[in-house]
Amino acid sequence: MISPVWHPFTQHGLNEPVPHIVRAEGALLHLADGTTLIDAISSWWVTTHGHCHPRIAAAIAQQASTLDQLIFAGYTHEPAEEVARGLIDLAPRGQGQPDLRHVFYSDSGSTAVEVALKMALGYWHNLALDGRGEARSRILVLEHSYHGDTIGTMSVGERGVYNAAWTPLLFDVDTIPFPEPGKAQACLDALEAACADRPAAFIVEPLILGAGGMLVYPPAILRDMAAICRRHDVLFIADEVMTGWGRTGTLFACEQAGVVPDIMAVAKGITGGAIPLAATLATESIFEAHRSTDRARLFYHSSSYTANAIACAAAAANLAIWREEDVLGRIATLADGIAHRLAELALHPAFANPRQLGTIAAIDLTAPDAGYLSDLAPRLRAFFLERGLLLRPLGNTIYMMPPYCLDVDQLDLMFAALHAAGEKFGVHS
Numbered sequence: 001m002i003s004p005v006w007h008p009f010t011q012h013g014l015n016e017p018v019p020h021i022v023r024a025e026g027a028l029l030h031l032a033d034g035t036t037l038i039d040a041i042s043s044w045w046v047t048t049h050g051h052c053h054p055r056i057a058a059a060i061a062q063q064a065s066t067l068d069q070l071i072f073a074g075y076t077h078e079p080a081e082e083v084a085r086g087l088i089d090l091a092p093r094g095q096g097q098p099d100l101r102h103v104f105y106s107d108s109g110s111t112a113v114e115v116a117l118k119m120a121l122g123y124w125h126n127l128a129l130d131g132r133g134e135a136r137s138r139i140l141v142l143e144h145s146y147h148g149d150t151i152g153t154m155s156v157g158e159r160g161v162y163n164a165a166w167t168p169l170l171f172d173v174d175t176i177p178f179p180e181p182g183k184a185q186a187c188l189d190a191l192e193a194a195c196a197d198r199p200a201a202f203i204v205e206p207l208i209l210g211a212g213g214m215l216v217y218p219p220a221i222l223r224d225m226a227a228i229c230r231r232h233d234v235l236f237i238a239d240e241v242m243t244g245w246g247r248t249g250t251l252f253a254c255e256q257a258g259v260v261p262d263i264m265a266v267a268k269g270i271t272g273g274a275i276p277l278a279a280t281l282a283t284e285s286i287f288e289a290h291r292s293t294d295r296a297r298l299f300y301h302s303s304s305y306t307a308n309a310i311a312c313a314a315a316a317a318n319l320a321i322w323r324e325e326d327v328l329g330r331i332a333t334l335a336d337g338i339a340h341r342l343a344e345l346a347l348h349p350a351f352a353n354p355r356q357l358g359t360i361a362a363i364d365l366t367a368p369d370a371g372y373l374s375d376l377a378p379r380l381r382a383f384f385l386e387r388g389l390l391l392r393p394l395g396n397t398i399y400m401m402p403p404y405c406l407d408v409d410q411l412d413l414m415f416a417a418l419h420a421a422g423e424k425f426g427v428h429s
Helices: 055-062 078-090 110-131 151-156 164-171 186-194 220-230 252-255 284-291 309-324 325-346 377-387 408-425
Strands: 021-025 028-031 036-039 101-108 140-143 174-176 200-202 233-241 263-266 276-284 349-357 361-363 397-400
Touching: 036 408, 055 309, 078 101, 078 276, 078 309, 101 110, 101 284, 110 200, 110 233, 110 263, 110 276, 110 284, 140 186, 151 164, 164 349, 174 186, 174 276, 186 200, 200 220, 220 233, 220 252, 276 284, 276 349, 325 349, 325 408, 361 408, 377 408, 397 408
Parallel strands: 140 174, 140 200, 200 233, 233 263
Antiparallel strands: 021 028, 028 036, 101 276, 263 276, 349 361, 361 397
């Protein structure tokens, strides 16, 4: 019997098994058949401190019995106020750059980025209405980017088979080449030229492109890109949905470049991964461009569950963990353990191009027919599932993004499975 559930990024016609998870704790997922899986990708990059973290679970339970949901248009509640203050306190800061001062809530990474794009266009639209600037609508994007699956976020992401059906709905953008090693100047030159045409904004995944293949570039390039945008008065949008909450070794990736974006999108780990919530942070100037006595100038965006009180309570508990515990120390220890094992794995002839940023690591399996739509990735997924691992390769790129509570034994099991995958699927030259 076919389940009525339609799963994301799943081709149901292939009849691949769909494991039934009944419980989770720490880095482990417990299946209905009694077996366990190590969640090596933090359940799509969201789980930071571990599943069912006691402090976050307790905050959710307490809030659920006090205030569950409230319309956020013209009303507020303390969990939302607390999280907003906490986000502003933790946001990146840089000398001579305006701080991020305002927080707009939504419920996913895609919507956080949609909000960022709408803020940017609204900013230029309202400046033009005031006679203080020109209406700008062009968006610059970085090659190989992924920013979500809504219409706006697909528009600013890489085009391909995964969004071809909706091409008629997507708006045009200008693409800046990815700063590959040895080609960084070409990226910066292209950005300089594109900014001279006065676009509205440039959106980037800072330091590492996730779904595009875990492609890494150095903080100096991020800093140069932000400087070019500032010089040309182009808004700089940082999509920290995946890179935020310690994944790159710092709380936010922009910190490593000393960059404060004009607009920053955060989600995934904002609640420790327990419950959906997202936020878009903006500078004072972005907010003030929308603030007016004219009701027609308000920021027209919302969802029914904007700033859901239970989700905000989870986020508040997560922020408390960051303030009160040595999370960065745990991240550094895990990153060191990954680095040592990744270096050993890279010596295997079936692997190439190892890269790591914080607790994110990736390596390419040298295999024939290794494209995104080849059968290699599903075969690898099944192989890892049999060995007690939740891993979801991107074509021939095997990446790891575990929760920070992963222990040494679990880390060894993960890399032993990768070594075995190289033996079975790799080309040994």
